[in-house]
Amino acid sequence: MKASTRIVGIGGTARQDSTTEKALRAALDAAQRLGAQTELFSADELDLPMYGSAALTPKATALIDAIRSSDGILIASPSYHGSISGQVKNALDYVEELSRDARPYFEGRAVGCIVCAYGAQSIGTAIIAMRSVVHALRGWPTPLAAGISAVGLSFGADGRCSEPSVQQQLEAVVAQVWDFNQMRSHMAHMTHVAHVAHMARSGEAA
Numbered sequence: 145m146k147a148s149t150r151i152v153g154i155g156g157t158a159r160q161d162s163t164t165e166k167a168l169r170a171a172l173d174a175a176q177r178l179g180a181q182t183e184l185f186s187a188d189e190l191d192l193p194m195y196g197s198a199a200l201t202p203k204a205t206a207l208i209d210a211i212r213s214s215d216g217i218l219i220a221s222p223s224y225h226g227s228i229s230g231q232v233k234n235a236l237d238y239v240e241e242l243s244r245d246a247r248p249y250f251e252g253r254a255v256g257c258i259v260c261a262y263g264a265q266s267i268g269t270a271i272i273a274m275r276s277v278v279h280a281l282r283g284w285p286t287p288l289a290a291g292i293s294a295v296g297l298s299f300g301a302d303g304r305c306s307e308p309s310v311q312q313q314l315e316a317v318v319a320q321v322w323d324f325n326q327m328r329s330h331m332a333h334m335t336h337v338a339h340v341a342h343m344a345r346s347g348e349a350a
């Protein structure tokens with residue numbers, strides 16, 4: 145089994161004090177408490193040319209490399225006019241660069257979806273949009289998503305959301321990303337053990 149679990153967080157908004165980014169940071173903190181190594185790609189790191197319009201920039205390469213070596217992914221977007229933001233969608237379009245990998249796109253990774261908006265309708269439609277993109281990228285959206293009403297929301301100095309139900313949602317999503325990876329690692333390990341045992345038995349029979 146791999147020594148460490150790497151969880152990449154992608155999202156936020158370009159707005160100073162972005163609630164979406166704070167929610168993503170709170171989720172990554174929760175992942176760290178579970179034992180994950182985490183990396184955040186937010187406003188500055190996602191300041192990328194429109195995918196396909198220019199050669200890959202160092203920021204784009206850093207994002208692609210981090211996703212390539214990840215074991216789990218968290219995506220956080222505001223709902224803009226009922227869907228995920230252009231900035232987050234553009235970042236996800238860069239995942240096309242992983243299309244020829246042995247493990248293409250988001251293959252084999254759980255993806256936790258986080259959406260912040262003012263209204264419930266917009267939260268729901270953006271979660272559906274985000275999950276559709278994750279499916280297209282062969283990722284496994286977790287059963288729970290975090291749909292967060294951003295109105296009056298605050299985060300403490302410790303990074304946790306002051307609204308316990310929101311903090312719980314974020315932690316539940318992270319736990320599902322974590323558990324999925326643990327199950328996959330365990331399965332891979334058991335398959336390897338079975339293979340070694342089979343080879344040993346074949347050797348004995350010969």
Ligand SMILES: Cc1cc2nc3c(=O)[nH]c(=O)nc-3n(C[C@H](O)[C@H](O)[C@H](O)COP(=O)(O)O)c2cc1C
Pocket residue numbers: 156157158159161162163164165222223224225226260261262263264266267294
């Ligand atoms: C361009 C734009 C479109 C938005 N559209 C919606 C919307 O359709 N429904 C909604 O509830 N909130 C909408 N919002 C509010 C955002 O969802 C809200 O600003 C977000 O939850 C928090 O973003 P932040 O991470 O920048 O704090 C919109 C905001 C912007 C800037």
